Amino acid sequence: MSVAFEEVRLRLPHIELSAHLYGPEEGQPVIALHGWLDNSMSFSRLAPHLQGVRIVALDQAGHGHSGHRPPGADYSIWDYTHDVLQVAEQFGWKRFTLLGHSMGAIVSTLLAGALPERVERLALIDGLIPFTGEPETAPQKLGEALEARLALPRKRKPIYRRVEDAVAARMKGVGAVTREAAELLAQRGLMPVPGGYTWRTDPRLMLPSAMRLTQAHAWAFVDRLKCPVSLVLAEQGMLVRQPEFMRQVESRPMTLHRLAGGHHLHLDDEQGAQAVADCFNPFLRGA
Template sequence: MTELRFAVPWGQLAAKAWGPQEGRPVLCLHGWLDNANTFDRLIPLLPQACHYVALDFSGHGMSSHRPPGVRYEHLDYVTDVHRAVTALGWRKFSILGHSMGGVIGGMFACVFPETVRQLILLDSYGFFPIASGTILGHLKKIITHYARIEVPSTPKVYTPEGALQRLLEANSALSTDSGKVLLERGTKEVPGGVIYSRDIRITVNNAAPLSVEQCLLIMKSMRADVQVIIANEGLLADRKSGINTDVGKDLLRGFTETMKERFQLTMVDGDHFVHLNDPEKVAGVITNHLLKEPPVHSQL
């Protein structure tokens, strides 16, 4: 494994890489509030001939925080992806995205369809639609939340055990060992203990205000083969996630009708962090998809 850094105007985007540089490139995108370590247990089970780069989105993991007064929006994370793949010199690659990382991957595959060979979504529908009647309320919530958290404050210092307990309380799907893996990259030592390294501003779930209908429309621009892996105890079963089962079914139906033979859906036993808690449950599906030859029309 190799640590990578990409220069940006406010500092750096951090990433980690596995596998030969000449291998087929795969960009790995983590979920909301997580970091690149979310793939630590999965990637060793995947084809070793591929070259994997797991990115820390800005404000997450070891990546720099954005300047004061700047918000974090999903489109900004799409820009993070564009900066990273430009720095890497990748013209065509696959995306493996968990949760929010799948949403960012889905948006990128729509905006830059000629660059994405395969889109593999781990407990993610590839989009995060907002109900049409709640978009104004969504925007108001974002603005007022930022106003509250932008007041300067001293980060809370935890013992390592306390930081782990806080993480597990906020993420009931995480196993203790998986929590430790994320905190290896998600905390930093300070006098008296550790603090979370992420920017407090990323706690605002700042999704693009797209309706289901808009998501289904822009989905049509994708050229990638799409593999969706849904955990039976993950998003599909979680009505508190912001994407309930009805919306999820609408998006999956959209993939089926739009992609036809380019779309595959696989259900697995597990929770939202199945790729980290029990990576062997999804490794085979991902491997089969990565090794599948893309259709001729999707190649440069």
């Protein structure tokens, strides 16, 4: 299933982002946030199934057609929350819903926990809190991050002779996807270069995090949420196999849906997109 969308570029005070707009202008305001190394095409199957909403599906900074952070900056997870807030300001949305997948779901949780008065609802797909680290691991993690930064200028992006080769590589990447899903992401994620094609993503996105929140930090954001939360978990995804995560989630006041499919179940096929929409449509209407 496909639907017409409008392509826009958003000139924020600190960066220029690209986005797809779906749905009627008078629809409920929704900002959609894709996962790590994906782009706004992540919502190209799901958006047509969502009713009564005005969706701004962002290419997050460093992804798709959006700008990259300036030299010397990095991609700390909390910096994305500032981007989202600036997008809402540009649209004049004082309150809005966040639709997030994976990293986008994490960004959504952090923003809604930090500024609960701004977020109407959270519709999350196979993501909730960031990867965590305990205090004793912090020095080692910072050292690894610093060494990776020093080594980055010597690394080169892979170049694929054909689009089909890039699609095949994406199918086997982090959060493996179907061929159709990989083709959709490649439509927006690839660019031509001498010798073939490479991904538009900023290489700094591959750098390890310099610092991570502790478990206590991460769950504190969840506990500060004031809005309704609907969390879709993929049975073959990344989270249901983590017993401690599931124990923590099940002890909190949110609606959980466990659906068949992998980490990108909303993009892999039409059946998965419809199943996710069936969970979210009543939720977005407040039913």
